[in-house]
Amino acid sequence: GAVVSQHPSWVICKSGTSVKIECRSLDFQATTMFWYRQFPKQSLMLMATSNEGSKATYEQGVEKDKFLINHASLTLSTLTVTSAHPEDSSFYICSARGGTGAYNEQFFGPGTRLTVL
Amino acid sequence: AQKVTQAQTEISVVEKEDVTLDCVYETRDTTYYLFWYKQPPSGELVFLIRRNSFDEQNEISGRYSWNFQKSTSSFNFTITASQVVDSAVYFCALSVKTSGTYKYIFGTGTRLKVLA
Numbered sequence: 520g521a522v523v524s525q526h527p528s529w530v531i532c533k534s535g536t537s538v539k540i541e542c543r544s545l546d547f548q549a550t551t552m553f554w555y556r557q558f559p560k561q562s563l564m565l566m567a568t569s570n571e572g573s574k575a576t577y578e579q580g581v582e583k584d585k586f587l588i589n590h591a592s593l594t595l596s597t598l599t600v601t602s603a604h605p606e607d608s609s610f611y612i613c614s615a616r617g618g619t620g621a622y623n624e625q626f627f628g629p630g631t632r633l634t635v636l
Numbered sequence: 637a638q639k640v641t642q643a644q645t646e647i648s649v650v651e652k653e654d655v656t657l658d659c660v661y662e663t664r665d666t667t668y669y670l671f672w673y674k675q676p677p678s679g680e681l682v683f684l685i686r687r688n689s690f691d692e693q694n695e696i697s698g699r700y701s702w703n704f705q706k707s708t709s710s711f712n713f714t715i716t717a718s719q720v721v722d723s724a725v726y727f728c729a730l731s732v733k734t735s736g737t738y739k740y741i742f743g744t745g746t747r748l749k750v751l752a
Contacts, residue, residue, distance in 0.1 A: 551737060553739070553740075560747075561744070561745075562727065562742045562743065562744045562745050563681075563727070563740075563742050565739060565740070568735075568737050568739060570737075576735055576737070610679060612679075612681070614681075619737070619738065620738065621667070621668065621669045621731045621732075621733065621738045622669050622686060622688060622731075623738070624671060624683050624686055625683075625740060626683065627673070627680060627681035627682075627683075628680070629678065629679060629680040630679040630680060632679075
């Protein structure tokens with residue numbers, strides 16, 4: 520199956536710093552990438568959707584200036600958490616999809632656990 | 637409303653028991669796709685199956701089987717002869733078009749614990 524990688528797998532940072540998370544589709548071209556946030560024992564919450572070469576579309580309630588998303592190529596998307604605070608600590612998961620149809624499944628990365636001290 | 641409900645929050649079974657995970661969905665679309673994913677303790681979601689709204693045939697893959705019934709808007713997942721390695725959180729998802737893009741609506745997940 521298709522492989523999606525995320526880097527780093529975990530990161531600890533001080534409050535006020537920015538953290539960048541990379542998401543790569545390794546063996547396919549991702550027309551669309553998604554960023555999710557998952558709190559312990561909860562479901563995935565979609566944060567934003569990004570298509571290569573265009574601005575990301577953010578879900579209601581997600582601060583676009585805090586969570587900067589860049590989808591510079593068909594295999595790479597990045598999420599930057601700017602001026603991170605303890606409440607931003609979470610498990611961030613990206614997914615990638617090779618097509619745009621309803622039938623196209625999303626392939627998920629292994630996730631990045633962010634801890635902000 | 638478009639929604640996915642997984643009413644079972646957590647299920648515990650003893651190894652070799654069969655277990656069924658329920659998924660009920662709501663959608664206004666006539667054509668839609670449903671998915672099941674497994675999230676083991678490592679955190680990475682693994683794709684299990686996709687089903688479109690026109691195909692009501694049940695599907696079997698090894699110890700896994702899925703029962704799709706449009707009449708009851710359900711897409712249930714059964715694991716036969718469960719094993720400890722099946723312990724994970726299982727998510728059901730509905731693909732819906734929002735702002736021009738197909739996105740998933742996830743259920744809240746069912747945590748399955750298989751005890752040795």
